[in-house]
Amino acid sequence: MKLQGVELRRIRMPLVSPFRTSFGVETNRDVLLLRVVTDDAEGWAECVAMSDPRYSSEYVDAAEDVLRRFLVPAVAARPALDAHGVAPALHQFKGHRMAKAALETAVLDAELRAGGRTLARELGAVHDRVPCGVSVGIMASVDELLDAVAGYLDAGYVRIKLKIQPGWDVEPVRAVRERFGDDVLLQVDANTAYTLADARHLARLDPFDLLLIEQPLDEEDVLGHAALSRVLTTPVCLDESITSAKAAADAIRLGACSIVNVKPGRVGGYLEAKRVHDVCVAHGVPVWCGGMLETGIGRAANVALAALPGFTLPGDTSASDRYYRTDITEPFVLQDGHLPVPTEPGVGVTPVPDALRETTTSTEWLSL
Numbered sequence: 001m002k003l004q005g006v007e008l009r010r011i012r013m014p015l016v017s018p019f020r021t022s023f024g025v026e027t028n029r030d031v032l033l034l035r036v037v038t039d040d041a042e043g044w045a046e047c048v049a050m051s052d053p054r055y056s057s058e059y060v061d062a063a064e065d066v067l068r069r070f071l072v073p074a075v076a077a078r079p080a081l082d083a084h085g086v087a088p089a090l091h092q093f094k095g096h097r098m099a100k101a102a103l104e105t106a107v108l109d110a111e112l113r114a115g116g117r118t119l120a121r122e123l124g125a126v127h128d129r130v131p132c133g134v135s136v137g138i139m140a141s142v143d144e145l146l147d148a149v150a151g152y153l154d155a156g157y158v159r160i161k162l163k164i165q166p167g168w169d170v171e172p173v174r175a176v177r178e179r180f181g182d183d184v185l186l187q188v189d190a191n192t193a194y195t196l197a198d199a200r201h202l203a204r205l206d207p208f209d210l211l212l213i214e215q216p217l218d219e220e221d222v223l224g225h226a227a228l229s230r231v232l233t234t235p236v237c238l239d240e241s242i243t244s245a246k247a248a249a250d251a252i253r254l255g256a257c258s259i260v261n262v263k264p265g266r267v268g269g270y271l272e273a274k275r276v277h278d279v280c281v282a283h284g285v286p287v288w289c290g291g292m293l294e295t296g297i298g299r300a301a302n303v304a305l306a307a308l309p310g311f312t313l314p315g316d317t318s319a320s321d322r323y324y325r326t327d328i329t330e331p332f333v334l335q336d337g338h339l340p341v342p343t344e345p346g347v348g349v350t351p352v353p354d355a356l357r358e359t360t361t362s363t364e365w366l367s368l
């Protein structure tokens with residue numbers, strides 16, 4: 001394929017309700033979309049970088065800048081363009097995995113649309129729908145949390161994930177167990193909010209039969225997670241620490257985790273995400289698909305990934321209305337606790353022109 005140009009488009013998506021984690025509150029998503037135009041087809045992708053560098057070091061203005069000045073020119077310089085050539089072309093640049101993931105995914109989407117192939121087939125999906133979990137933020141009170149969880153269970157979500165932080169952990173978990181019983185699939189996500197000194201406190205979560213505790217310690221504290229895994233009976237799952245398939249292999253071999261949250265943006269794209277999946281499957285480690293409050297563009301690709309055989313735990317692949325009143329694609333609607341895997345070529349969805357027009361805050365064309 002020959003790259004003709006790349007559109008960098010920023011859109012503003014208000015959340016239906018504030019989403020609070022241990023590192024801040026999200027009320028609007030400032031999203032960077034990429035549209036790659038080649039001589040064969042167009043491809044779309046969503047960059048999952050947040051507005052500020054609090055989930056990881058990346059943030060959306062930096063992603064846009066590094067794409068404009070370094071990543072797009074490097075890919076455009078390749079004589080023959082295909083998705084598997086993007087990562088090697090970008091290897092010269094350090095980090096910026098979310099920006100790299102967006103560019104690779106847009107090229108992959110164009111390549112697959114041109115060939116009439118779905119992302120699901122390309123990645124090795126084995127299911128035509130995926131079970132969906134939901135992520136529940138930190139709330140102002142336990143009563144507010146219980147109302148939110150009741151609503152999501154009524155909506156059909158098959159797994160509940162609670163955000164936790166020091167001062168909001170054992171009590172909300174106990175309240176959810178007491179209200180909704182022991183059969184609800186329940187897990188917690190700390191987003192690095194604790195230290196190894198909190199091990200004994202975190203062990204107070206063990207009696208609640210959680211599926212996992214996600215990223216309790218700093219993303220660089222792999223050995224700390226290994227030590228914590230020896231103290232807790234709750235399985236430890238890593239998110240922020242797993243930046244590549246090699247990082248996953250190392251963390252598993254060091255005993256730092258027994259479950260992995262796979263996020264394509266965090267690891268540099270869907271091709272590396274499949275490699276993370278394959279490494280985890282080879283080690284007998286279950287994986288599930290994480291989320292970054294994606295619009296339908298990123299959500300479609302995540303649902304395809306979540307249909308791979310090693311994704312044996314429900315992911316954060318919620319319906320569009322979990323976060324957005326109006327999505328920029330046809331909405332993903334929960335059906336019996338599941339979302340259907342897109343069946344159209346590429347990521348399988350494209351933005352609805354009116355919705356895109358109404359949410360766009362800037363657009364820039366990089367001609368090549």
Ligand SMILES: O=C(O)CCC(=O)N[C@@H](C(=O)O)c1ccccc1
Binds near residue numbers: 293
């Ligand atoms: O359902 C979703 O898309 C969000 C799932 C979720 O909780 N994401 C968390 C995370 O740390 O995994 C997050 C929240 C806000 C910003 C970045 C990440």
